[in-house]
Amino acid sequence: MSFESLGLSPFLLRALAELDYTTPTPIQSQAIPLALEGHDLLAGAQTGTGKTAAFGLPLLQHLGTSPQVVDGGRRKPRALILTPTRELALQVHESLRDYSKYLRIPSATIYGGVGMGPQLDALRRGVDLLIACPGRLLDHMERRSVDLSGIEILVLDEADRMLDMGFLPSIKRILAKLPERNRQTLLFSATFEESIKQLALEFMHAPRQVQVTPRNTVAETISHRVHPVDDSRKRELLLHLLAADTRIQTLVFGRTKHGCDKLIKFIECAGIKAAAIHGNKSQGARVRALKDFKAGRINVLVATDIAARGIDIDQLPRVINYDLPMVPEDYVHRIGRTGRNGSQGEAISLVTQDEARLLRAITRMLDQDVEIRDIAGFEPQKPIRWGNSNPPDERSGGTPRKRGRGAAAGRSAAAPQPRHAHAGAKKHEGGPRESDRKQMGRRRRGGDNGSRRGGRTD
Numbered sequence: 001m002s003f004e005s006l007g008l009s010p011f012l013l014r015a016l017a018e019l020d021y022t023t024p025t026p027i028q029s030q031a032i033p034l035a036l037e038g039h040d041l042l043a044g045a046q047t048g049t050g051k052t053a054a055f056g057l058p059l060l061q062h063l064g065t066s067p068q069v070v071d072g073g074r075r076k077p078r079a080l081i082l083t084p085t086r087e088l089a090l091q092v093h094e095s096l097r098d099y100s101k102y103l104r105i106p107s108a109t110i111y112g113g114v115g116m117g118p119q120l121d122a123l124r125r126g127v128d129l130l131i132a133c134p135g136r137l138l139d140h141m142e143r144r145s146v147d148l149s150g151i152e153i154l155v156l157d158e159a160d161r162m163l164d165m166g167f168l169p170s171i172k173r174i175l176a177k178l179p180e181r182n183r184q185t186l187l188f189s190a191t192f193e194e195s196i197k198q199l200a201l202e203f204m205h206a207p208r209q210v211q212v213t214p215r216n217t218v219a220e221t222i223s224h225r226v227h228p229v230d231d232s233r234k235r236e237l238l239l240h241l242l243a244a245d246t247r248i249q250t251l252v253f254g255r256t257k258h259g260c261d262k263l264i265k266f267i268e269c270a271g272i273k274a275a276a277i278h279g280n281k282s283q284g285a286r287v288r289a290l291k292d293f294k295a296g297r298i299n300v301l302v303a304t305d306i307a308a309r310g311i312d313i314d315q316l317p318r319v320i321n322y323d324l325p326m327v328p329e330d331y332v333h334r335i336g337r338t339g340r341n342g343s344q345g346e347a348i349s350l351v352t353q354d355e356a357r358l359l360r361a362i363t364r365m366l367d368q369d370v371e372i373r374d375i376a377g378f379e380p381q382k383p384i385r386w387g388n389s390n391p392p393d394e395r396s397g398g399t400p401r402k403r404g405r406g407a408a409a410g411r412s413a414a415a416p417q418p419r420h421a422h423a424g425a426k427k428h429e430g431g432p433r434e435s436d437r438k439q440m441g442r443r444r445r446g447g448d449n450g451s452r453r454g455g456r457t458d
Contacts, residue, residue: 006032009061011102019098025050026212031186032058038184040204044211046190046336052095055081055155055186060096062153062184063128064103075106075126076150080178082134082171084161086111086283087290089131092157096129105129110146112136113283120145134162134170141177151178159189159196168195175203190333222335222345224370226359228384231352235266237378238322238350242300246272248317249293252302253334255323260302263322267300274300305330313337321349324358328365353384360386 003016003024024032027045034041035058045051059079068078083089086109093109108122110132116139123145130137130146140146154175156162162171185204189196192211200207229237242250254260257278267274275289275298293301294313305325316338325331338345349370351359363370 001029007036008032008057009065011064012057012061012099015099015101018101021053025054027051027210028054028057030210030212031055034208034210035059035184035186036061040184040207041186042192042200042204042207042209043186043188044190044192044209045188046332049212051157051188052092053099055157055188056092056096056099059129059153059155059186060100060103060105063105064100066152068128074147075128076147077127077130078150079129079153079155080148080151081129081131081155081157082137082162082174083131083157084133084165084167086113086133087277087286088158089133090287093131096131107131110136110140111283112139113286116140116143134167134174137174138170141174148174148177149179152183154178154183154185156185156187156189156199159187159199160191160193163193163195163199168199171199191329222338222347224335224347224349224366224368226349226351226370226372227375227378228372228380229350229352229375229378230380231354233378234322234350234352235263237375238263238320239267239270239272240375240378241320241348242267242272243270246299249296249299249313250301250318250320251313251316251337252300252320252322253325254302254304255326257304259323260304263302267302272300273298274302276302278304305334316345318346318348321347324349324351324355324362326358328358328361331362331365351384353380353382356384356386 001024003013003021006024006029008016027043027049031041031043031045031051031054035055041055043051043054045054059081063078068075081089081092083092089109089111093107096107106125106127107129108119108127108131110119110130112133112135119136119140123140137146141148156171162168185207187196187200187204187207227237227241238252252263254263257280260276260278264274264276275292277286277289281289289298289301292298302322319335319338321331321334325334335345335347338347349359359370
């Protein structure tokens with residue numbers, strides 16, 4: 001299948017060809033024809049599946065081929081895209097600007113953390129396309145600086161994340177100001193929780209539904225590895241991994257804003273160029289940090305979960321979880337930044353005894369093995385208690401490691417042998433590890449990134 005077969009206009013196909021997009025991803029091939037037909041759409045797609053093009057291309061085609069109706073000389077926005085974070089808003093805007101290279105579609109991004117002046121100026125000049133975060137858009141609505149009565153297409157991008165962040169009341173206030181008739185609504189979400197379904201029932205008309213990846217799936221090109229460590233030595237272990245090859249671009253996830261700032265100081269003191277993005281950083285600082293990271297001027301970016309939404313870096317080789325996420329699903333969102341487009345990626349987690357329960361929840365959710373490997377010189381002083389059953393030692397054919405033994409007992413420090421944390425039983429059509437997993441399942445019951453050759457990731 002090609003983009004030409006989806007019914008896209010020549011001005012979009014020309015831009016896609018220049019971007020070297022040849023083959024649509026599954027979400028693009030399913031969603032674009034339905035959206036072009038004018039259907040409301042409920043689409044299940046995670047980060048890295050090419051969903052920005054899936055909703056962006058039909059939206060741009062509508063704006064580029066339908067006449068603009070000017071009311072009293074003032075240009076009203078015709079399309080609105082709501083995103084959970086400013087990083088994602090900027091990323092979507094950048095992608096749509098690339099796709100609409102041969103169109104003239106005035107657009108603006110509306111988000112908090114920056115002054116209102118430039119946004120007010122853009123709205124006064126008039127735009128067809130508005131990409132906004134809910135909070136700042138409500139500010140403009142209260143100031144009467146934006147008129148949403150002309151919206152023809154509404155996109156809710158990462159709707160599940162917006163609801164997780166508490167934006168549901170804001171979204172409902174915004175939707176109440178939009179025209180109900182002749183409005184097309186496209187809702188994209190990694191999951192279809194009950195709150196998402198209720199939102200769809202309330203504001204969408206007979207939506208078509210597409211789902212391209214099961215919930216919480218990850219790319220097969222990502223390798224998962226856990227390094228046990230004492231909490232007091234976690235920063236040193238992180239520095240050890242980073243210093244092994246400072247040329248490798250690495251996205252490091254911390255749990256708190258203050259913790260990310262402390263990590264940056266520690267890393268920079270070691271002579272490694274790094275930057276942080278989190279909610280306390282100004283928008284300008286966040287944009288600069290992300291731009292420097294993409295350009296390779298810095299090779300380490302430390303981020304919190306919320307701030308990292310919308311980070312889109314082609315062929316990012318490594319993600320390190322300095323702190324494991326409190327919610328297992330966030331692990332999938334984090335590591336979805338690597339292993340894209342069929343490239344190999346590493347997901348490394350530094351795990352202390354206090355985080356063992358979080359690792360158990362992640363492995364149960366993934367339902368796959370996670371390699372556990374000690375780093376020579378950083379073995380925990382006491383072996384980490386992993387739960388009802390210890391992680392099996394790979395050398396002994398999957399038998400549990402005995403409690404009370406040292407983390408590195410019986411293994412050469414120069415060539416440590418891996419262990420694996422098992423996820424429990426899983427139904428297979430006949431994989432080589434099925435019997436082992438069933439055995440582990442009796443002992444303990446506790447992505448999003450499909451490969452592509454064409455469309456852009458989010």
